[in-house]
Amino acid sequence: MYILIMLYHFVLIQSEERSGNPSDSMKGLYCRLNDSEEVKFVIQETDVPATLGDHQVKVQVKGCALSPVDVKLFNDLKLQRDTAPVGREIVGTVRQVGPKVSFFQPDDEVVGILSLDTEVSGLCSTVTIHEQLLVPKPEKVSWVSAAGAVRDGLRAYTALHTLAHMAVGQTLLVLDGASPFGVLSIQLAHYHGVKVLATAHSQDDQKFLEQLRPSVARVIGVWDAKVDLAESCLEETGGLGVDIVLDAGVKLYEEEPEAQQPLQLPHKHDIITLLGVGGHWVTMEHNLQLDPPDAHSLFLKAASLSFLNDEVWTASTARQGRYLHILRDVMDKLSTGTFRPLLEDPVPLYEATVSMEMVQKRQVRKRVVVQL
CATH class of the missing domain: 3.40.50.720 (NAD(P)-binding Rossmann-like Domain)
Known part of the structure; x- marks a missing residue:
């Protein structure tokens, strides 16, 4: 029960000034549950706040990796909604920063993972995200490689270093x-x-x-x-x-x-x-x-x-510094060639729905990245 409470806590700490702001409308990919609990993926309009919170960053998305949607985890964390956004591993260019953002400036290239409670799909042309969920993308790393490696790299670090204490x-x-x-x-x-x-x-x-x-x-x-x-x-x-x-x-x-x-x-x-x-x-x-x-x-x-459970990193601010250190190290190992992710050829946005259905059914063996 304590773990569920801790995980649910991130809903309160990751969201910032989402109500009352004017918004821009754009299309994104979302999953919808029907009565038979079957997941269906649809393209729909979504509103992105035009006014940024103090520590929020607006990112123009260049690439987004697709991972299966864990419907049970959404239910466990009481995040039941009519639809849930698809595509959370994003890479792109900073277009605007909030008044108190200290880590990034416009035109910086960044990579990160949207929080579970986000209302915006990573396949939108622009997304808003807290600055402490992003790290710089090395210049030598491609958009597709950065998006395709960030979650698997985080998971490998969590398993081998944090949990298994590899030596x-x-x-x-x-x-x-x-x-x-x-x-x-x-x-x-x-x-x-x-x-x-x-x-x-x-x-x-x-x-x-x-x-x-x-x-x-x-x-x-x-x-x-x-x-x-x-x-x-x-x-x-x-x-x-x-x-x-x-x-x-x-x-x-x-x-x-x-x-x-x-x-x-x-x-x-x-x-x-x-x-x-x-x-x-x-x-x-x-x-x-x-x-x-x-x-x-x-x-x-x-x-x-x-x-x-690699989602646990965004559950508490106590280990936020370690989380960002891992993401930075994943990017460093990509830039040096230590990490060579297993990637499908990048797919265009109009093929995202079909690709996501295949990812959800685990019919693809490589990581799928949508290039925007």
Whole structure:
């Protein structure tokens, strides 16, 4: 309950002077829920305040990355609305700043993530955003790369540094390593001297990951039914197990309908088995349930379990400085070539609705960026 209260608090602290201001109208992409809870994406008019708040910045959007809309999170935070804006990872040029803005000036190139309570789609031609949700975009980084890497980079930093306390010489297992998040996690871990194992969900994924050597020490093709994930990891680590596991979802029960397993998800028992003493398991499975025997196994290994929710950074101002430091470091690693995000070819605005439907259904494997 405390976490929900803390997360909900950002609705109060991130919004600034939204009422009573004259506004400009423009079109953006929004998602709408129907009675069957099916998400539908529509282009509609929206009002953007013409008068900026003290610490707000007006940004002319040059690119916007598309990520699935987490409807359940909106409901958990009591943000139920008729429509929710789509596209929050933006990059663009500052056009106007509020009277108390100190970080930016007009014509600065910036990148950031719109807050969950925003009423404006990132696919609008201009958006208003709090200055403390933006960082400068390096000159050498393209608009598309900056927009496409900012969330996955934030998620990789949160998982490996904040939650798992990654250190040189450790062994990391990245499940679904050929995903946009998996690729940046591999690159970040290799940069810090971590040995990386990665799973591939198809033959194409396996070929792609093998091209990343030496960043990836071993590719485990879980698409092959003969391959045992836990056995492969224990073999690679001399029976000691891996130090960090980043999952992409897990199988909670021994037998589930195949329709509910579009990818080769590992069972939670397999992850606990391959986890080493003092290891860290970072999960993206928000419905994860551990039975007493599972918890006892983690206890015997002195292992930890963390839930990866990168939205938590905007929930409290206490860690705002660290959040901005992470975003700046992501941009720095893009400019030096340490990060090489996995991107689709940029799509024009008129294809945004179709592209977003594919992203929501997870029918694309690379990060989609709309170029404005």
